Amino acid sequence: MNRKRSRSGVSILELEIVAAKIRRNVLEICRGQGGYAAQGVALADIAATLYFDEMRPDGKGWFFDRFILSNGHDAIMTYGALAESGHYEMEDLKTINADGSWVDQSPIEGQPGFEITAGSLGQGPSQAAGLAWALRRQGSNARVHCLFSDGELQEGNVWEGAMFAGHQRLSNLCYIVDNNDMQASGHTRKIMSVEPVDEKFEAFGFKTRRIQGTSVADLLDAFEDARATTDKPFAMICDTKPWDGIDCLQKAQPLAHFTAKDAVKWDEGIAEIDAEIERLEAERTQ
Amino acid sequence: MSEILTKLEAADFINRSFKPLPRSYGDALVEAAKADSRIVALCADLVPPTETDRFRDELPHRFENVGIAEANMIGIAGGMARSGEIPFCHSFCAFIVKRALDQITMQAAYPKLPIKLVGFLPGVATILGVSHQAIEDVAILRAVPEMAIFEPSGPEYHAAMVRLALDWDGPVYLRMKRPETPPPPFEPRTLSIGKGVIRREGGDMTIISAGLCVAESLAAATTLGEEGIDARVVDMASIKPLDAALVLESAASSGAIITAENHSIVGGLGSAVAEVLADEGIGLPFKRIGVQDRFCEGGTTPYLMNQFGIDATAIADAARQVMRRKG
Ligand SMILES: Cc1ncc(C[n+]2csc(CCOP(=O)(O)OP(=O)(O)O)c2C)c(N)n1
Ligand SMILES: [Mg+2]
Numbered sequence: 267m268n269r270k271r272s273r274s275g276v277s278i279l280e281l282e283i284v285a286a287k288i289r290r291n292v293l294e295i296c297r298g299q300g301g302y303a304a305q306g307v308a309l310a311d312i313a314a315t316l317y318f319d320e321m322r323p324d325g326k327g328w329f330f331d332r333f334i335l336s337n338g339h340d341a342i343m344t345y346g347a348l349a350e351s352g353h354y355e356m357e358d359l360k361t362i363n364a365d366g367s368w369v370d371q372s373p374i375e376g377q378p379g380f381e382i383t384a385g386s387l388g389q390g391p392s393q394a395a396g397l398a399w400a401l402r403r404q405g406s407n408a409r410v411h412c413l414f415s416d417g418e419l420q421e422g423n424v425w426e427g428a429m430f431a432g433h434q435r436l437s438n439l440c441y442i443v444d445n446n447d448m449q450a451s452g453h454t455r456k457i458m459s460v461e462p463v464d465e466k467f468e469a470f471g472f473k474t475r476r477i478q479g480t481s482v483a484d485l486l487d488a489f490e491d492a493r494a495t496t497d498k499p500f501a502m503i504c505d506t507k508p509w510d511g512i513d514c515l516q517k518a519q520p521l522a523h524f525t526a527k528d529a530v531k532w533d534e535g536i537a538e539i540d541a542e543i544e545r546l547e548a549e550r551t552q
Numbered sequence: 553m554s555e556i557l558t559k560l561e562a563a564d565f566i567n568r569s570f571k572p573l574p575r576s577y578g579d580a581l582v583e584a585a586k587a588d589s590r591i592v593a594l595c596a597d598l599v600p601p602t603e604t605d606r607f608r609d610e611l612p613h614r615f616e617n618v619g620i621a622e623a624n625m626i627g628i629a630g631g632m633a634r635s636g637e638i639p640f641c642h643s644f645c646a647f648i649v650k651r652a653l654d655q656i657t658m659q660a661a662y663p664k665l666p667i668k669l670v671g672f673l674p675g676v677a678t679i680l681g682v683s684h685q686a687i688e689d690v691a692i693l694r695a696v697p698e699m700a701i702f703e704p705s706g707p708e709y710h711a712a713m714v715r716l717a718l719d720w721d722g723p724v725y726l727r728m729k730r731p732e733t734p735p736p737p738f739e740p741r742t743l744s745i746g747k748g749v750i751r752r753e754g755g756d757m758t759i760i761s762a763g764l765c766v767a768e769s770l771a772a773a774t775t776l777g778e779e780g781i782d783a784r785v786v787d788m789a790s791i792k793p794l795d796a797a798l799v800l801e802s803a804a805s806s807g808a809i810i811t812a813e814n815h816s817i818v819g820g821l822g823s824a825v826a827e828v829l830a831d832e833g834i835g836l837p838f839k840r841i842g843v844q845d846r847f848c849e850g851g852t853t854p855y856l857m858n859q860f861g862i863d864a865t866a867i868a869d870a871a872r873q874v875m876r877r878k879g
Contacts, residue, residue: 450565
């Protein structure tokens, strides 16, 4: 047990329980009309670590540190997490995709928890760099996190943002790359490989860390490393599998990019997560 | 296996029924490519939603999925076209136009190369909201010299799009809407460059429309007919070059015009028609139906068309107003 401690003092086990509950929320939100369930499930550990440990509270019920979601449809991760933190009601989130609902599948700025209007892929990294630059100039010590996906790395705009961040040595900036080897029409490696992702960001002036995106311990280490890096921006390359751990999603692979309503047995997936939550909670009481 | 994959993939973005959808455009492109070896297809990660899955599977050496890199796709197409190929480039309307506009002007339009831009999800018609909506794409590309713009009003005209694109000597923009659910059986129909199609005759007024708004205009005309207003409905699938002669003839014969489009009222079909009328010094009762110079949200297509005032009800209301002004 020589693992690094979390930033806030919360235990790894607690964060794993939160992550499992986020996964559950994701399936509950998606089951009604389908959704980006595979992405949300795979990103639950990143969300738990980010929202429940790494980002400091602002004392007014939200966060002092900043989060830029570049990949609009990964909002399902944020929804799952902000339902767990009490910022959103599950009843509201279940109206996602319904005509007239204010909960958008690809959220717009102004919706709580979303700083930019994403959805046109590859635009977050530049905006996060601009935000980090402005915060540094204004003397703020808030950190900026930006999540984007491997498919977005195919847009030149991502690398233009990284070039600026590296040149400016924006050490208050942390890119989180969801390297899930999936995009709309198949496996990223087959369609248009973006590897080696870590070496590319290093060449652009970043310190990088390549981790298992579903390991809370790895994530805590990487966030600590990012904070300790004071002379350059940081990129954590999170290898994830979009259907990890949930059998019904795994069966819908390889191309359940959008998990259609009838493509999986939602009850089975939720039962699996409930068993996992029970197991983790039993561990806590030991 | 590939059948299942295609279904799963198409469930993303377009298919709301999870049943097989027609691929009229994609099939016509494969047939054309088999007859003309210069035709190649490029796609920016949206293979089934742009109906290019069969091209990928049957003509793999002439198909490239370039990844999520629209500007790069147009650049690559420029190089290919300069070497004698005819590249058809595929993405959603919003991305193929707006993420690659400078490349389109410099590498397709100015050199007048046969680069065919094929966009799906026109106008407001998507659940994904503002980022995936293209309500200004026609306005943007109408202002680009050498560019032709064609928009089919339904799946029966999708195959014809390939022919139009090939017949135009230069860059083309096809603005397509794949049906979200399986449509009733249909017979393919042809179209000509620079020609509108009179879909319904009527002498009291003319509704000039394109794309999804044509069906709405026909429905509005039926309602109006029951009220004693006899409206002509023109399907202006050739938005650029526009059928100016038909616009002028409709003005002369019916004395009132409204336009209806799944696009902003700024710079699209309505503006194009107004320009023709103004240039000829024609003043008449006139109204543009379209998105009222504002951003929209996501939702089902009928909901959005109603919400943003481009459905049959909105068109019929505008028609009644125009008729009152006609007196
Ligand atoms: C500029 C742009 N081009 C195309 C799309 C359509 N699109 C939406 S999601 C997607 C695939 C995304 O893959 P990836 O970025 O790896 O995200 P993942 O689903 O793996 O989270 C595509 C091509 C888009 N939203 N934006
Ligand atoms: Mg991906």
